[in-house]
Amino acid sequence: MSKKESFTPAWTEEAPRQGSYRSIFKWGDPAGFKHPNRGFYGMVKEVFEMTDSDFAQPQEQGNETVECELPIRISGEQIRAFEGIVGKENVGADDYSRVKYGAGKTMEEALMLRKGIVESAPDLVLHPRNREDVQKIVAYASEQRIPIYPYGGGSSVTFGFQCAKGGISLVMSTHMNRMLEFNETNQTITVEPGILGPAYEKMLNEAPEVLGAKRRYTAGHFPQSFEYSSVGGWIAALGSGQQSSYYGDMYDIVLSQEYVTPAGTFKTLDYPGTATGPKVNDIMKGSEGTYGVLVSATLKVFRHAPENRRYFSYLFPTWEAAVDATREISQGEFGMPGVFRISDPEETDVGLKLYGIEGTPLEKVIRLRGYKPMERCLFIGTTEGEKAFSQNVARNVKRVCKAHRAMSLGGYAAKRWEHGRYTDPYMREDLNDYGIMIDTLESGVTWDNLHGLHQGVREFIKARPRTICMTHASHFYPQGTNLYFIFIARMNDLDEYRDFQAGIIDRIEKHGGSLSHHHGVGRMIAPWMERHLGTPQMDVLRALKRHFDPKGIMNPGGTLGLDL
C-alpha cells in the first residue's frame, strides 16, 4: 500500500521543445511547472476511477514539430507591401509563426494542437514597431480587404486569436510594449498595448528608480493570466484582476485610449469625469479588436503600500452563509477587500486537499466544530489601502464573518493562495497529458440570482458521471459578484468536449448569468450573444462595427457575434 501511494506520475519537467506544438499551447513560462500534489492526484484517481497505471504513459503531448498545411492566401505583392511597412525582419510567414500567433490558450485549442490539428491560421504575422506602422498596415489592409487580428500576450481563453479568415496576425507585444508617459500628478501612465503584466507592474513598483517618481505605484490589476497577458488584452476583453473588488475592473482603470481604425485614428480625452454625451472611451472598451487596433492607453495607477496589506481566511458552515456574509461586506459602506474570494463546498474540499489540510488534526478540529465536508466554504482575502483603512476593512470583515458563524483560519490560507495565484493553471498540461480535461467558464451575476445560477450550472455539470465542478466568487460589487466554474473530467474527445462546454454556456445563459464576467467573448461565446443581449442591443454593436470597419477587415469571422 505504501509503495502504491508513493507512485508519482512522470510529470513533464522540461520546457517544450522549440518549434513544437507543446511550446504553443503550454500555459505560462516554458520552464515553469506546478504539478498536482499527492492529495490532488489521489482525488483525481478516486473520482475518475483511475489507477496509477493510467498515469504510466503520457499521451498526445504535442512534442511534434509544428506544421501548417493551410495555404497562404495573400499574394507575394501584398507580402512585399507589408515588408515595406514594418521591415522584413518583422514579417513571419513560417509554419510556426502562423500557428503560434493564431492560437490562444483555450482547452479546445490545446486539445487540437496535441493532435496536430490546425484548422485556421493567419497568412502572415506582422510585428508593428509603432503607431505609424499600424496606421499604414490598417490603411493597406483596408484597401486590399485583408483581415487583421490583433495579438497581445497570447492568453485568450475565448478563441480571441483565431484568424478565422486568414489574413494578418498583428503582434503588439514584440515592439509596442513601451511606456510613453508617466504623470505622477494625475497618477496615470500611458503605455503601448503590448506591455505584459510583470513588466508593467515592476515599472510601477520601481517608479522612483525607473520613472523618477516620488512614490511607488501599482497597477492594481492581477488577473490569473498576469504573467502572459498584455495591457491591451486586458482592455480589449474587459479583464478583472484578482484584487478587482478594491481596485476596480479594467473597465474602470482605463482613463483614455488611442485607436487606429479603418475609419480613422483618434485618442479619447483625459478627463476624470465629463458630461459630454456618450463616452467614446467606454464604447471602445471590450470591442476585442473588431472596431480597430488599440495603439496606446492611459491608465490610472494606485499607491503601492503592501506593508498595509492584511490577510484573512475564514471557514463558513454553508455556502448560503458565505454568500450572505460577502454580500453584507460588499454593501457595508466601509470599503472593499482586495483579494475577496469564497469557494463553494466542492472547491473548498478540493482546496483542503490541495493545501494538505485534509486528514490532519486541524481538519479534525474543523469537523468537530461543525464545518462538514461538502457543506463548509472557504473565504480568503486581503485588505489594501491606507493603514487604518485596511485595518478597518479587516475589522469589519471579521465582525460580519462572526455574525455568520464563520471560524477564522488566520491569514495562512490566503497567503498560501497568493503564493500560487498565477501557477495553478500550469497543472493543466500535466492533467491533459493523461487524458484529463480541466477548463473554466465564468459569469457575472446579481445577488438575487446567484444561487439559481450556481445550482443550474452545477446540475448540468454534475449530471455527467465522474466530473468535478468547483465554483468560486472572486470579484465583488455591492450589487452582485461573479461565479467562476472549474470543471474537470476524463475526456479528450474534441466533439464530446465541445458539446459539454456548449451545454454549460447554455445553462449560464438560461439561468440569467452574464455570458462572461472577465474572460471576454471572443469566438467562443459569440454564438450565444444574440440571445443573451437581444437583437436591439446587438444591432447597436453592429452599427458601430459598420461605422468603424465598413469592409469588415477588423477581427472578422465571429468575434463578439458581430458577423455571424
Add this chain to the structure above:
Amino acid sequence: MSKKESFTPAWTEEAPRQGSYRSIFKWGDPAGFKHPNRGFYGMVKEVFEMTDSDFAQPQEQGNETVECELPIRISGEQIRAFEGIVGKENVGADDYSRVKYGAGKTMEEALMLRKGIVESAPDLVLHPRNREDVQKIVAYASEQRIPIYPYGGGSSVTFGFQCAKGGISLVMSTHMNRMLEFNETNQTITVEPGILGPAYEKMLNEAPEVLGAKRRYTAGHFPQSFEYSSVGGWIAALGSGQQSSYYGDMYDIVLSQEYVTPAGTFKTLDYPGTATGPKVNDIMKGSEGTYGVLVSATLKVFRHAPENRRYFSYLFPTWEAAVDATREISQGEFGMPGVFRISDPEETDVGLKLYGIEGTPLEKVIRLRGYKPMERCLFIGTTEGEKAFSQNVARNVKRVCKAHRAMSLGGYAAKRWEHGRYTDPYMREDLNDYGIMIDTLESGVTWDNLHGLHQGVREFIKARPRTICMTHASHFYPQGTNLYFIFIARMNDLDEYRDFQAGIIDRIEKHGGSLSHHHGVGRMIAPWMERHLGTPQMDVLRALKRHFDPKGIMNPGGTLGLDL
C-alpha cells in the same frame, strides 16, 4: 449713513402669478425664496458701482401672461392621433403649456422670457402615462416625421428642452414617475424616469415604511437642482451630485436602462460586472434624448446612515495649498469624503460675506493667523459610510490639511453650506430683477491642468470690468476634479450676454477643460463639441444617431452637436 445701510430692496416675496412668464423661469419652488443678505447686497453695490436707488424699481419681472405666437405646425389629424394615444387630458396645445415645456432654466431663457421673447416652442405637449404610450408616440411620430423632445424636471441649464424644430414636448414627470421594483438583496431600485429628486430620496429614506425594507437607503445623488430635476434627467445629461466624490456620478449609479427608440425598445441587462463587449447600457448614458426615450432605469442605492456623517471646514492660506491637499486626499487610498469642496480666493471671500463672517472678530483672528483676503481658500466637506470608515476619512482629511498649513474652522461652515445647498440659485431672480446677471459654467479637469484652466478662464472673465468670478471644485477623483465658475455682472442685454458666455466656453475649450463636467451639453455647448472631441469621435456619436434615429426625430436641432 445708518439709514442708508438699512435700505433693503423690495425683493419679491410672492409666488409668480399663474400663467405668467415668471412662473416659468423662476428657479425652484414657486413659493420659495432666498434673498441676498446684507453682506452680499453690499458687495454687489460696491463691485457694480450701484446705489440703493438702482434697487428702487425692479425691471422686466416677467409678470405678463404668456403668449405664444408661433404657429402650430402639426395637423389636426396628427393632434387627434396623439389624443387617441394618451387621451385628450394628456395633450396640451395652449400657449402656456407650449412655452413652459419648451424652456429650461438657463440664464438666457430667463432673460428672454422676462422680455416676453419666445423663439421656439413645441407644437404640442404630451404627458405619456406609461411605456406603451411612449412606444406608440415614437412609432407614430417616426411615421409622420414629427420631432420629439423629452422633458423631465425642467431644470436643464443647457437648452435641453428647447424644441428647436417644434414637434412634441414629451413630459415624463407628470405620470411616469413611479417606482417599479425595489430589490433589497441587490440594493437596487427600478423607477420611471420622471420621478423627481425629493420623492425619490424620501422613498428610499423611508424604505422600511414605504417599501417594506429591512433598512433605510439613500440615492447618494444630490445635485443643486435636486428639488426640480428627475432621475431621467440625471441620466440623460450625466449629472453629478454634491456627494459624488463618495457615491459616484450618475454614470456610475445606473445599473440598467430601458429605452424606446425609433429602432426599437430594449432593456439592458442587470449585471454588476460583465465582459460581453461594449456596454450598450453605457452607450445610452448622456445621449440626452437624441437616441431615444428613457422609460425606466435601475439604479444602485446605498445604505442611509446620516448618524455617521461628520462635517469639517478648513481654511488654506492659498489656492495652491488647497488644491495640493485635496489631491493628496483624493489619492490617499483611505476612501473619499462625501461633500468635498474647495473655493478659490474670490469665492472664499464672497462666502465669508455671505455667511456674515467678514468683519467679525473671528475674521480678525483669521487674518492675524495669516489667512489673507484674496489668498485664503475655504474647504468644506462631510464624511459618509460606516462609522469607523467615516471617522478614518475625517482623521486623514485633518492630517492632510494640517500638513498643508490649513486652519480648522470646525463643522460650522459645512453645516451652514448644507443648509442652503439647494436654495442659493433662488437668489438669481432677485438679482435679475435689478439687471444683474448671474450664471455658471463648469468643466472637468485633470490635476496637472487645473491651474492653467482656472487662470485662463478667470483671466477672460475678470478682463471685463466690474465682474465677479467665483470658482470652486466640488467633484473629486484620484485623477482630477471639476472647476465650477460662477460669474456675476450687471448685464441684461441678450447679445452681450451671449458673446460673454461664448467667450468663456471658448476659454474652457482652449485651456483643455472638458466642455461639461455635469451640466451636460444640450444646445448650449453643442457648437464647440466638434472641436472638443474631434471629428472621429463625433462621427461615432453620429453613427449611433443614424442607427437609433434614421429620420432624425429624436431631439433634433443641435443637441450634442449631432445635427449641426
